[in-house]
Amino acid sequence: RKGTVVITGASSGLGLATAKALAETGKWHVVMACRDFLKTARAAKSAGIAKENYTIMHLDLSSLDSVHQFVDNFRRSELPLDVLVCNAAVYLPTAKEPRFTAEGFEISVGTNHLGHFLLARLLLDDLNKSDYPSRRLIIVGSITGNTNTLAGNVPPKANLGDLRGLAGGLNGLNSSVMIDGGEFDGAKAYKDSKVCNMLTMQEFHRRYHEETGITFASLYPGCIATTGLFREHIPLFRTLFPPFQKYITKGYVSEDEAGKRLAQVVSEPSLTKSGVYWSWNKTSASFENQLSEEASNAEKARKVWEVSEKLVGLV
Numbered sequence: 001r002k003g004t005v006v007i008t009g010a011s012s013g014l015g016l017a018t019a020k021a022l023a024e025t026g027k028w029h030v031v032m033a034c035r036d037f038l039k040t041a042r043a044a045k046s047a048g049i050a051k052e053n054y055t056i057m058h059l060d061l062s063s064l065d066s067v068h069q070f071v072d073n074f075r076r077s078e079l080p081l082d083v084l085v086c087n088a089a090v091y092l093p094t095a096k097e098p099r100f101t102a103e104g105f106e107i108s109v110g111t112n113h114l115g116h117f118l119l120a121r122l123l124l125d126d127l128n129k130s131d132y133p134s135r136r137l138i139i140v141g142s143i144t145g146n147t148n149t150l151a152g153n154v155p156p157k158a159n160l161g162d163l164r165g166l167a168g169g170l171n172g173l174n175s176s177v178m179i180d181g182g183e184f185d186g187a188k189a190y191k192d193s194k195v196c197n198m199l200t201m202q203e204f205h206r207r208y209h210e211e212t213g214i215t216f217a218s219l220y221p222g223c224i225a226t227t228g229l230f231r232e233h234i235p236l237f238r239t240l241f242p243p244f245q246k247y248i249t250k251g252y253v254s255e256d257e258a259g260k261r262l263a264q265v266v267s268e269p270s271l272t273k274s275g276v277y278w279s280w281n282k283t284s285a286s287f288e289n290q291l292s293e294e295a296s297n298a299e300k301a302r303k304v305w306e307v308s309e310k311l312v313g314l315v
């Protein structure tokens with residue numbers, strides 16, 4: 001049978017390119033889990049994804065109620081869940097003031113980490129029930145949260161500190177809006193959320209890989225300088241960033257190529273190893289990358305997991 005893959009944030013950028021790459025093989029049915037139905041429908045159409053190869057289902061990761069509703073709707077559809085890709089993200093590098101999710105979490109960590117954390121925890125059961133030969137849970141990471149790289153050392157650097165802001169609920173009332181308890185910084189909040197994504201993948205691996213056989217993986221697909229992720233950035237940045245990445249850092253990758261990379265992590269038989277953070281070298285060959293000290297700290301991964309469970313109401 002065809003595999004079924006759920007991709008969050010498939011309405012643009014990497015998520016859309018991955019949906020297209022997988023649908024084109026004829027071996028996958030893609031559930032596009034998105035907050036804007038019409039935008040997604042138009043995106044799927046203009047990407048030329050054949051109707052029979054996708055379903056759009058509503059999911060707003062900045063609302064935990066919406067996450068629960070998505071899980072209910074998905075179960076009612078009676079589609080199997082073979083692979084889950086946590087891809088959606090918001091990035092607010094120029095925001096002066098924090099914005100918040102429905103539950104009052106700072107929106108970058110609330111959406112990118114907490115929304116996905118709840119979604120992945122709830123859907124683990126469904127992945128476990130699938131009879132597909134290779135079941136996978138993939139959380140898209142980033143080099144920007146990885147302080148052992150050049151890009152990860154551009155200030156402000158990711159740093160989760162002792163998690164005091166996260167433990168307080170990131171609400172700006174009785175806690176800081178930043179995980180480490182510091183002042184609001186939108187670019188740092190995004191990087192922190194990506195470190196949480198990479199820690200979550202490893203904690204899933206430690207807790208569930210042996211018992212379930214599910215592959216847990218993360219990846220850095222390359223710098224896709226043209227996606228909507230940079231929509232909130234100043235116009236000069238948006239003009240200069242793609243050529244800068246293309247000619248100076250040489251980290252540039254097209255949306256198509258990045259989509260093919262994530263599609264490999266979804267479906268390639270050679271990429272079944274669990275607990276891995278995948279990257280690609282200059283000739284587009286995949287390799288197991290090293291994570292920074294903070295992004296591979298097992299103690300921190302456990303703490304992020306436990307604090308997050310409380311925040312999303314799992315315990």
Ligand code: NDP
Nearest residue numbers: 009011012013014060061062087088089223224227228229
């Ligand atoms: P885009 O902005 O193009 O895509 C982000 C997607 O997330 C959109 O579909 C967006 O939906 C969706 N989204 C945002 N907020 C929510 C929400 N509350 N609920 C549901 N969906 C939401 O960016 P990219 O394609 O670049 O980013 C995809 C992933 O790739 C992210 O995880 C990012 O961190 C990662 N990444 C990107 C890199 C890059 O260079 N671009 C580099 C490394 C990693 P909508 O269309 O409705 O806005």
